[in-house]
Amino acid sequence: MITAFIQSVFVEPWPFWAGGIIIGLLVPLLYYFYNTALGVSTGYGNLVKIILPSRHLKWIKSKFSETWSWRVYFIGGIILGGFISSTLAGSPGLTAEMGRFTNTLQWPALGNGVYFFAGGILLGLGARIARGCTSGHSIHGIANLHISSILATILFVIGGITAANIIRITLLGGSWL
Amino acid sequence: MNKKLGFLGFGTLFGFALSRVGASEYDLIVGMFVGEDYTLVGVIVTAIIVGTIGMQVLKKSKQRTISGEPLNISYKKLGPWSLLGAAIFGLGWGISGACPGTVLAQLGEGKLYGFFTFAGMIFGTYIYARLKEKHESL
Numbered sequence: 474m475i476t477a478f479i480q481s482v483f484v485e486p487w488p489f490w491a492g493g494i495i496i497g498l499l500v501p502l503l504y505y506f507y508n509t510a511l512g513v514s515t516g517y518g519n520l521v522k523i524i525l526p527s528r529h530l531k532w533i534k535s536k537f538s539e540t541w542s543w544r545v546y547f548i549g550g551i552i553l554g555g556f557i558s559s560t561l562a563g564s565p566g567l568t569a570e571m572g573r574f575t576n577t578l579q580w581p582a583l584g585n586g587v588y589f590f591a592g593g594i595l596l597g598l599g600a601r602i603a604r605g606c607t608s609g610h611s612i613h614g615i616a617n618l619h620i621s622s623i624l625a626t627i628l629f630v631i632g633g634i635t636a637a638n639i640i641r642i643t644l645l646g647g648s649w650l
Numbered sequence: 651m652n653k654k655l656g657f658l659g660f661g662t663l664f665g666f667a668l669s670r671v672g673a674s675e676y677d678l679i680v681g682m683f684v685g686e687d688y689t690l691v692g693v694i695v696t697a698i699i700v701g702t703i704g705m706q707v708l709k710k711s712k713q714r715t716i717s718g719e720p721l722n723i724s725y726k727k728l729g730p731w732s733l734l735g736a737a738i739f740g741l742g743w744g745i746s747g748a749c750p751g752t753v754l755a756q757l758g759e760g761k762l763y764g765f766f767t768f769a770g771m772i773f774g775t776y777i778y779a780r781l782k783e784k785h786e787s788l
Contacts, residue, residue, distance in 0.1 A: 482670075486670060486671070486672055487667070487670040487671045487672075488671075489671060489689050489690070489692035489693045489696060490692065490693075490696050491667075491670075491671065492667045492668070492670060492671030492673070492693045492696075492697075493671075493692065493693045493694070493695070493696020493697040493699075493700060494696060494697075494700050495663065495664075495667040496664065496667055496668070496693065496697040496700075496701075497696060497697035497698065497699065497700025497701040497704065498700055498701070498704060499660060499663070499664060499701075500701035500704060500705060501701065501704030501705050501707065501708045502660070502704075503660065504705070504708060504715065504721055504723070505708060505712075505715055505716055506656060506715065506716055507653055507656060507657070507715070508715045508719055508721065508722050510723070510724035513750045513751040513754070514750040514771075514775075517750065517771055517772055517775040518775055518779070520772050520775070521772055521775050521776045521779060524772060525772070525776050527776060527779055530779045530780065530782075530783055531782070531783060532778070532779045532782040532783070533779050541654075543653050543654050543656075543657040544657075546654045546655070546657045546658040546661065547657040547658070547660065547661040547664075548661065548754055549658060549661065550657060550658040550659065550660065550661020550662040550663075550664065550665060551661045551662070551664050551665035551668070551751060551754035551755055551758070552665060552754045552755070552757050552758040553658075553661070553662045553665060553758060554661065554662040554663060554664060554665020554666035554667070554668070554669060554755065554758060555665045555666070555668070555669045555674060555754065555755030555756065555757065555758025555759045556665075556758035556759065556760075557662065557665075557666055557758070558665070558666045558669035558670050558755070558758070558759065559669060559758065559759040559760065564759060564760070565760075566760045567760040567762060568759075568760055568761055568762065569762045569763065570761070571676045571747070571761065571763045571764075572675060572676030572677035572680070572747065573676065573677050573680070574676055574680075574747070575763070585763055585766070586763065586766045587766075588745070588766075589746050589763045589764075589766035589767045589770065590766040590767070590769060590770040590773075591745065591770060592742045592745035592746030592747075592748075592767055592770060593742065593746060593748075593753070593766065593767040593768060593769060593770020593771040593772075593773070593774060594742070594770045594771070594773055594774035594777065595738050595739065595741050595742030595745065595746075595770075595774065596739055596742035596743065596746060596748070596749065596750060596753075596767070596770070596771050596774060597742075597750075597770065597771035597772060597773065597774020597775040597776075597777070597778070598735070598738060598774035598775070598777050598778050599735045599736065599737070599738030599739025599740070599741070599742055599774070600735070600739050600750060600771075600774075600775075601735065601774075601775055601778035601782075601788075602729070602731050602732060602734065602735020602736075602738065602739075602778065602788055603728075603732050603733075603735035603736035603738075603739050604726045604727070604728060604729065604732055604735075605726045606739065606749055606750045606751070607694075607743075607749040607750070607751060607752075608749075608750070608751050609726060610726060610736075611694060611698070612694065612697050612698060612701055613701070613724075614726055615698050615701075615702075616697075616698055616701030616702045616704070616705055617702075617705055617723055617725075618702070619725055619726065621725070621726055621727060621728045621732075622726060624728065624733060624736075625726075625728065625732065625733070625736040626736075627736075628733050628736035628737045628739075628740060629736050629737075629739055629740040629743060630683075630740060631737060631740055632736070632737040632738065632739060632740015632741040632742075632743065632744060633679075633682075633683045633740040633741075633743040633744040634683045634684075634740075634744065635740070635741065635744065636683075636740065636741040636742075636743070636744030636745045637680045637683030637684050637744035637745075638683070638684055638744075640680070640744065640745060641680070641684050
């Protein structure tokens with residue numbers, strides 16, 4: 474009984490609703506404990522300040538006066554959570570696999586690296602211009618019934634459907650579905 | 651509770667949940683966009699429903715935080731370019747099969763190409779900071 478419970482929490486993949494409930498509860502819990510909105514992408518500004526020479530830039534200076542703010546700890550926690558999850562589930566650790574992309578394409582490592590780096594640039598730049606990402610807009614914002622977040626999420630999804638289908642048809646052979 | 655330690659803990663719970671439910675899998679994110687697998691749509695919709703109910707309970711019953719402060723709900727006001735930015739973000743989401751939260755779970759899981767997405771995100775944020783220098787409305 475207890476073994477079965479441990480197995481289903483730490484080893485088996487969760488059903489969608491279990492993850493949804495925990496992620497959804499973060500929104501009221503973070504307000505209740507810290508009066509703070511759930512959000513991840515703004516913390517990348519802290520990382521820019523830590524890693525790149527950017528302290529002279531107005532946006533960094535005005536928005537990130539506290540370099541090691543709670544946002545950096547939140548980011549660290551998410552990394553730690555992923556590590557605990559995969560370790561307890563007995564995953565092999567470091568892997569150069571990225572699902573169908575690396576399985577289908579067999580590109581050299583540098584090609585894959587450039588591809589994912591480029592995707593990351595769009596995510597980082599787009600999230601800032603949009604004023605938030607999946608957590609800040611799509612979960613926190615919509616849970617607070619904010620029109621701006623509903624609009625942003627619609628555009629997130631349109632962009633995602635467009636890019637994923639273009640990649641599927643041009644690179645991955647269009648064989649899905 | 652110390653705010654930074656608290657966020658380390660809540661972040662760990664968030665990353666653990668993202669990873670257990672498969673949100674850090676390239677195939678599930680791209681699969682959602684090409685209509686192959688709607689697991690993550692279920693996760694997001696459940697999270698929105700639970701978050702909405704939780705916020706309504708908090709707003710109606712307490713209206714205050716644990717330390718007695720009035721709730722300060724953050725409204726993310728869009729700028730003139732924000733919907734374009736959201737579309738750019740969406741393209742990045744569909745290309746990389748990750749978003750700013752799930753890429754962090756990928757890092758913890760040891761997915762090496764997640765490091766490239768992550769580095770790109772930092773660089774993309776840096777580009778924003780540089781652009782913002784001259785274009786205040788961004």
